[in-house]
Every structure is written in C-alpha cells, then in structure tokens.
Amino acid sequence: MHEREKNRVQAYLDGKLSRRELLRDMSALGASAALTSTLIGLGSTRAFAAGFDAMQHKGTALKLLLNKHPYTDALLANLEAFKAMSGMEVTYDIFPEDVYFDKVTAALSSRSSEYDVFMTGAYMTWTYGPAGWITDLNEWIQDPDKTHPDYNWEDMLPGLRASTAWNGIPGGALGSADAKQWCIPWGYELNNVSYNGPMFEKAGVSPPGNMEELLETCAKLATDLEGVYPIGVRGSRSWATIHPGFLSGYSNFGERDLQVNEDGTLSAAMNTDGSKAFHRDWVKMIQDYGPKNWSTYTWYQVGTDLGAGASAMIFDADILGYFMNGGGNKEAGKISFAPFAANPAAEAPTPNVWVWSLSMSSFSQHQDAAWHFLQWATGVEHGLFGAQTMDFVNPVRQAVWDDDTFRARIDESYPGYLHQHDVSAPGAQIYFTAQPLFFDLTTEWAATLQKMVANEVPVDEGLDMLAESVNSQLADAGLR
Amino acid sequence: MQHQSTFERVLRGVLIALVLVFFMFPIVWILLMSFQTNEQILRIPPSLLFEPTLENYRALITGRLETHAGTLDIRFMQNLWNSLILSVFSVALALVLGVPAAYAFARFRFRLGEDIAFTLLSFRFAPPLLVLLPLTLYFQDLGLSDTYVGLVWVYQLICLPLILWIVRGYFEDMSPDIEHAYRTAGHGWLTTFRRISIPLTAPGIAAAGLLAFIFAWNNFIFALVLASADKQPVTVGALAFVTASGIQYGQIAAAIVLSITPTLALALYAQRYLVEGLSLGAVKG
Numbered sequence: 228m229h230e231r232e233k234n235r236v237q238a239y240l241d242g243k244l245s246r247r248e249l250l251r252d253m254s255a256l257g258a259s260a261a262l263t264s265t266l267i268g269l270g271s272t273r274a275f276a277a278g279f280d281a282m283q284h285k286g287t288a289l290k291l292l293l294n295k296h297p298y299t300d301a302l303l304a305n306l307e308a309f310k311a312m313s314g315m316e317v318t319y320d321i322f323p324e325d326v327y328f329d330k331v332t333a334a335l336s337s338r339s340s341e342y343d344v345f346m347t348g349a350y351m352t353w354t355y356g357p358a359g360w361i362t363d364l365n366e367w368i369q370d371p372d373k374t375h376p377d378y379n380w381e382d383m384l385p386g387l388r389a390s391t392a393w394n395g396i397p398g399g400a401l402g403s404a405d406a407k408q409w410c411i412p413w414g415y416e417l418n419n420v421s422y423n424g425p426m427f428e429k430a431g432v433s434p435p436g437n438m439e440e441l442l443e444t445c446a447k448l449a450t451d452l453e454g455v456y457p458i459g460v461r462g463s464r465s466w467a468t469i470h471p472g473f474l475s476g477y478s479n480f481g482e483r484d485l486q487v488n489e490d491g492t493l494s495a496a497m498n499t500d501g502s503k504a505f506h507r508d509w510v511k512m513i514q515d516y517g518p519k520n521w522s523t524y525t526w527y528q529v530g531t532d533l534g535a536g537a538s539a540m541i542f543d544a545d546i547l548g549y550f551m552n553g554g555g556n557k558e559a560g561k562i563s564f565a566p567f568a569a570n571p572a573a574e575a576p577t578p579n580v581w582v583w584s585l586s587m588s589s590f591s592q593h594q595d596a597a598w599h600f601l602q603w604a605t606g607v608e609h610g611l612f613g614a615q616t617m618d619f620v621n622p623v624r625q626a627v628w629d630d631d632t633f634r635a636r637i638d639e640s641y642p643g644y645l646h647q648h649d650v651s652a653p654g655a656q657i658y659f660t661a662q663p664l665f666f667d668l669t670t671e672w673a674a675t676l677q678k679m680v681a682n683e684v685p686v687d688e689g690l691d692m693l694a695e696s697v698n699s700q701l702a703d704a705g706l707r
Numbered sequence: 708m709q710h711q712s713t714f715e716r717v718l719r720g721v722l723i724a725l726v727l728v729f730f731m732f733p734i735v736w737i738l739l740m741s742f743q744t745n746e747q748i749l750r751i752p753p754s755l756l757f758e759p760t761l762e763n764y765r766a767l768i769t770g771r772l773e774t775h776a777g778t779l780d781i782r783f784m785q786n787l788w789n790s791l792i793l794s795v796f797s798v799a800l801a802l803v804l805g806v807p808a809a810y811a812f813a814r815f816r817f818r819l820g821e822d823i824a825f826t827l828l829s830f831r832f833a834p835p836l837l838v839l840l841p842l843t844l845y846f847q848d849l850g851l852s853d854t855y856v857g858l859v860w861v862y863q864l865i866c867l868p869l870i871l872w873i874v875r876g877y878f879e880d881m882s883p884d885i886e887h888a889y890r891t892a893g894h895g896w897l898t899t900f901r902r903i904s905i906p907l908t909a910p911g912i913a914a915a916g917l918l919a920f921i922f923a924w925n926n927f928i929f930a931l932v933l934a935s936a937d938k939q940p941v942t943v944g945a946l947a948f949v950t951a952s953g954i955q956y957g958q959i960a961a962a963i964v965l966s967i968t969p970t971l972a973l974a975l976y977a978q979r980y981l982v983e984g985l986s987l988g989a990v991k992g
Contacts, residue, residue: 297952320936323946326927333836333932337843341852341935454751527954534953535749550952555745618952 285314301613352409386656410584417578421548422540434565466669472542476569740960786944801866813878877911
C-alpha cells in the first residue's frame with residue numbers, strides 16, 4: 228500500500244526530487260497533502276531509528292505542553308512517525324500564546340507531574356532553572372547510553388546552544404563551562420529588516436544596512452509613499468519591546484544592558500554616551516517614521532501592518548516577515564529580507580534572538596523517555612521534515628540550513644532570507660545579561676522608551692533616571 | 708401622562724439613537740467582521756461594503772480551518788460546550804446551596820452568622836492566582852485536577868458569594884409577616900420557604916442566577932490553571948486564533964458572536980425578571 232508514494236517520498240528525501248516535483252507527483256498519485264507529510268515524516272524518522280534501540284521506552288506515555296505555533300503544527304504533523312518508531316504514547320495540551328506561559332508557570336510552580344516536556348523561551352528558564360522546576364539536560368546529552376550516536380549536539384548553532392545554557396549566577400555568561408543546559412533549542416528567530424519590495428522600488432530605495440541609512444531610507448519612503456508609514460517596530464510596555472530590533476541594534480554598537488562588575492555585582496549600563504546616542508536615533512525613528520499608536524504595538528501589530536501594506540518595512544524577527552509573506556496577507560509574496568548592522572563600523576549584524584526551546588520538567592515521572600522524545604523532536608530528521616515541508620523556521624541546526632531542498636524552497640519564495648540569515652547567524656545570540664530581574668527591568672526600559680517617544684522626558688535624562696531605578700532594584704535584590 | 712412637543716420627541720429619538728450607536732457599534736462591527744475574510748477586514752481604509760462569507764462560522768463549527776499554510780484543527784465548539792457545562796452546573800449548584808443559605812442569613816440570627824457570610828463574600832476579594840496555586844496541589848491529591856466536578860466546585864468561588872449576598876437582600880426585603888401568616892395556618896418552615904419565600908423572591912433569584920452565569924461564563928483563569936486543553940472554556944479558546952503567524956480576525960469575530968449568543972439569549976429571555984429582580988426592594992412601602 229502506498230508503495231509508489233513511498234518511493235517518490237524516498238526519492239525526495241534522497242534529494243533526487245524537488246519539493247515541487249514531489250507535490251506534483253503525489254498529487255498525480257492521488258495522495259493528499261496530509262499523507263505526503265506523514266510519509267515524509269516516516270521516511271525521515273527511519274533514519275533516526277537506525278542503529279539505536281528506538282523502542283527502549285515502548286509503552287511509556289508522555290504528555291507535552293505546547294504553545295499554539297507553526298512549530299507545534301510541524302510537530303503534530305510528524306508525531307505519528309515518532310509514535311510508530313518508539314512505541315510510545317504521546318498526548319499534548321496546546322494553549323494560546325497569550326496565556327501559555329501562565330499555564331506553564333502554574334503547572335511548574337505547583338510541581339505538577341502532568342507534563343513531561345514543554346515549550347519555553349530561553350529567558351523563561353532564567354526563572355524556571357534556579358527554581359528547580361526544570362532539569363539540566365547536560366546529564367542526558369553527555370550520556371552515550373541515553374543519547375543517539377548521531378544526535379550531533381554540536382550541529383546546533385553555537386549561539387543558540389550558548390543562549391539556552393546558564394550557570395544560574397546573576398550576570399553569569401551564557402554558555403559558560405559550568406552552565407546548565409536548561410532547554411534544547413527548537414526553532415528560533417533573529418532580528419533583521421523585512422521590507423516590501425515593490426514599495427521600496429517605487430520609492431527608489433535599497434534596504435538600509437545601518438542606522439544612518441535607515442533614517443535616510445525612512446525619510447525617502449515617508450515622502451514618496453502615501454498612506455504608508457516607513458518602519459514598524461514594537462512599542463508596548465513590555466520586555467518584548469526591548470528584545471527584538473531594539474536590542475539587536477543596540478548591541479551592534481557594543482552597548483550592554485547591565486555591567487558585570489569585578490566583584491560579581493551588577494549595575495545599569497544603559498546610560499552611557501553610546502547608549503544615549505543610539506536611543507536618540509531610535510526615538511527619532513519612531514517619532515518621525517513609526518506607526519501613530521506605536522506604544523500599543525506588539526508582534527501582532529508590527530506583522531499585520533507589514534502584511535496588510537500599512538508599513539514599508541519592519542526591524543523585527545525575520546520569521547515575522549516570513550509569516551507575513553504568506554498566508555492570506557494582502558502583501559504576500561512581496562516581502563524581501565536584508566541583514567541590518569545598525570553600527571556602520573560593525574562587521575556584521577548582532578541580532579538578539581528569541582529561541583523557542585523544549586525543556587524537561589523536573590517533576591516528570593518519565594525523564595528518560597522524555598529525553599528520547601526530545602532527541603527526536605530536536606534532531607536533524609524532524610528539523611528537515613519541518614523545514615522542508617512546513618513552516619518550522621528558523622531551523623536551529625546547521626545540517627538543516629545546509630540542506631539543498633530547504634534552501635531552494637526558501638530562496639524561491641523569500642528573497643534575501645537565506646542571505647540575511649547566513650550573514651547574521653554567527654553573531655546571533657542572546658545579548659541580555661542573565662539575571663532574575665530580567666522581565667521587570669526590561670519592562671521598565673520599555674516604559675522609559677515610551678516616555679521618550681512621547682516627549683515626556685528627554686532621552687539623556689530618561690536614561691539616567693532608568694539607570695538609577697535599575698541600580699536601586701538590583702540593590703534591593705542583593706545583586707548590586 | 709405628560710405631553711411632549713414634536714421637538715422633544717425628535718430630540719429624544721436622536722439622543723436615543725446616538726446612545727444606541729455608541730454602545731452597539733463595537734458589537735455591530737464585530738458582527739460584520741465575522742462575515743469577512745482576514746483580507747477584507749484589514750483593508751485600508753475599512754469598508755462597510757463587502758461580499759459576506761460564512762467561512763468563519765463554517766470553520767468554527769466543523770473544527771477545520773483551511774488556510775494558505777495548511778489545515779488547522781479548531782476546538783472552538785468543544786470550548787463552547789465546556790463553557791456551557793461549567794456555567795450551567797456551577798450556577799445550579801450555587802443556587803441549591805446559596806438560596807437556602809441566603810434565607811438562613813436573612814431570617815435567623817446565629818453565632819458567627821455574619822462572620823460566615825463575610826467569609827463567603829471574601830472569596831470574591833482574593834486574587835484568583837493566590838487561591839489557585841495551593842488549590843492545584845490539593846486537587847492533584849484529591850484527583851480533582853482536570854475534571855468537570857473539580858472545576859464546578861472551584862467555580863463556586865464566583866457563583867456562591869454572588870447568589871448568597873444578592874438573594875439575601877431580597878429575603879431581607881420581603882416582609883416576614885407573610886411567612887408568619889402562612890406558618891400560623893399550620894405549615895412548617897420548610898414548606899413556607901418553598902411555597903412562599905422562593906416564589907416571592909423568584910425574580911431576584913433569577914437575576915442573581917443570571918449575573919452568576921455571566922460571571923462564570925466570562926471566567927478563564929480557573930480552567931486555565933486547573934484543567935487540560937480539552938476542558939477549556941470559550942474565553943481561552945477564542946485566543947487560539949492569535950498565533951505567531953498571524954491573527955485570524957474573522958474567526959475571532961465569529962467566535963465572539965457565538966460565545967455571547969447564549970448569555971445574550973438568556974439575558975433577553977430573562978430581561979423582565981432581571982429588571983423586576985434588580986429593582987425589587989428598591990422602593991420600600
């Protein structure tokens with residue numbers, strides 16, 4: 228049954244067929260898209276099972292806690308393949324992103340053993356890890372009895388491996404030798420410029436490469452395009468306003484959020500001269516060229532405006548531009564991508580990253596089985612499946628980025644995407660200082676930005692006040 | 708009856724229309740959105756003219772949403788069903804427990820009576836998360852986690868104080884002489900309660916029940932923390948259309964329309980009781 232379909236899928240996995248040819252052939256054979264995905268998943272999972280006792284946890288039941296996300300869709304599309312390969316039962320709960328982390332926090336803080344594996348962001352593990360809610364995965368990664376010989380941990384992009392490992396000491400360098408691996412990178416986003424190609428063409432401008440060019444490009448777009456604002460960035464009173472484009476540009480000038488002193492204490496570093504200069508440009512950019520109600524802008528508004536043709540570009544997550552280039556968006560197919568190094572003197576972009584990762588609950592009753600699942604879910608085979616056939620981007624493994632089928636798919640429909648990633652990936656990592664007050668301090672930073680944009684406080688004065696407040700909070704927490 | 712001039716009638720009509728437009732605009736706009744595709748909704752500038760589609764409702768009801776990115780499974784009808792189960796059973800239980808308790812607090816003076824009543828009211832003061840995290844631990848031990856029974860029990864934190872305190876006021880406003888007269892005729896207090904007190908305060912009980920139903924329907928934090936995805940109410944389910952890859956505005960609008968329909972229908976049906984109940988005792992004779 229399905230032998231001919233299986234042969235076509237195998238040819239695709241072997242690189243003998245393009246994705247388009249596969250879909251055309253499968254369609255001619257009467258196979259649905261769902262069946263095609265399942266067969267690809269089964270084919271790629273066979274590679275994972277080779278040379279390893281894939282059935283060692285047969286009969287064990289795992290439960291996952293997942294966020295409603297395209298990464299989750301890719302996992303679910305391939306989950307049957309894992310169940311067939313491992314003999315394990317895997318159930319899951321999916322919650323909307325808006326309430327997802329409330330659910331995770333409630334489950335972990337109540338020491339619930341209901342969930343074995345869950346999705347998380349690296350920043351969240353700075354709370355979960357020291358609280359003892361999640362497990363240091365180094366124990367499994369380093370154990371040859373529990374880890375597939377071809378798991379190839381080193382294949383994970385180094386910036387992401389480091390970004391998801393922390394020693395738990397406030398100010399401790401991410402990825403240090405004594406760091407604990409709190410989660411495994413699963414999919415990630417870095418921050419560059421996504422822009423509307425036809426709009427740029429109409430205004431006769433090229434994508435900007437640095438902050439100076441960005442302001443010039445915005446000025447031209449503002450003059451030449453009617454009813455469109457030049458650039459979208461986030462602005463709500465939340466940590467999420469600081470971490471994408473803003474911190475990526477900020478870090479490119481070598482600026483930091485906090486200074487780690489010789490005695491291990493921390494102090495605010497956002498009121499240096501360099502920081503003030505960057506803030507002045509950023510505030511001017513929003514005031515002159517940003518959306519009118521910028522202070523309410525989150526991921527959704529920034530993306531929706533680009534997709535609906537209300538903005539000409541965004542300096543935000545590359546995958547936000549990726550998503551807006553598809554779906555039912557008005558501007559689908561018109562979005563292009565470019566690397567952005569805010570500092571003209573910088574050699575390359577230094578994008579801060581958001582890493583959707585998978586963690587193992589400390590309260591799981593089936594940790595070995597959970598690791599078995601984690602290996603598969605973060606392995607090359609599932610990564611290839613998701614990247615080739617679904618929206619499991621950005622991949623976290625070099626092997627997937629090197630895959631011709633994946634590269635051809637992206638190159639065909641997302642102009643400039645591969646280039647912006649290839650140029651930026653070496654410098655892509657978390658640029659925040661890991662410490663327990665992360666969410667409080669970055670939220671206050673966003674609030675200060677709002678005041679600056681609203682002209683309630685001058686940039687220099689605002690940053691001095693912010694630094695004073697940050698220092699006071701660090702002192703109260705015993706970190707200064 | 709006072710005579711109104713034409714000017715006054717016109718002015719009154721215009722003012723009423725303005726108020727109606729002001730209050731109804733968001734609901735009407737959402738209703739219109741529910742018949743549009745995402746692309747139509749995000750048009751710049753927005754337009755009132757569009758080719759209506761039932762796709763949003765079809766996707767919600769069949770549980771499958773066809774998008775350019777593929778097919779998404781939607782569990783909205785399950786969410787709606789969960790809301791209905793949780794709200795109906797919670798209010799029913801709260802009425803069974805709360806109405807006799809309200810009567811007791813209104814009619815009898817007993818030791819620590821006011822303290823107990825205030826303690827029940829204080830359930831409404833506590834931040835839900837403060838209560839929920841310890842409750843999660845107990846629920847796990849008792850096997851009540853992720854069960855409808857457990858959730859209906861927790862929903863009493865919303866429904867019971869509301870019903871108890873509102874209905875207590877109605878019982879206090881009702882003259883005890885009527886009950887005394889009935890009891891003098893040889894009836895026991897239970898019969899008096901059933902045959903006299905409850906019928907006389909029925910509009911108030913209905914109003915309290917309706918309010919409790921609306922509060923229970925709008926809650927989302929209890930089920931979010933204490934139950935799995937398959938027992939989540941509409942308040943959580945409607946958020947599923949907001950994803951990293953975009954917001955499905957049309958489905959959200961259709962989900963809002965479907966989720967307010969039961970409470971709206973109930974409120975319209977019980978409008979007479981509601982007005983009567985809420986004004987009961989407002990004027991003392």
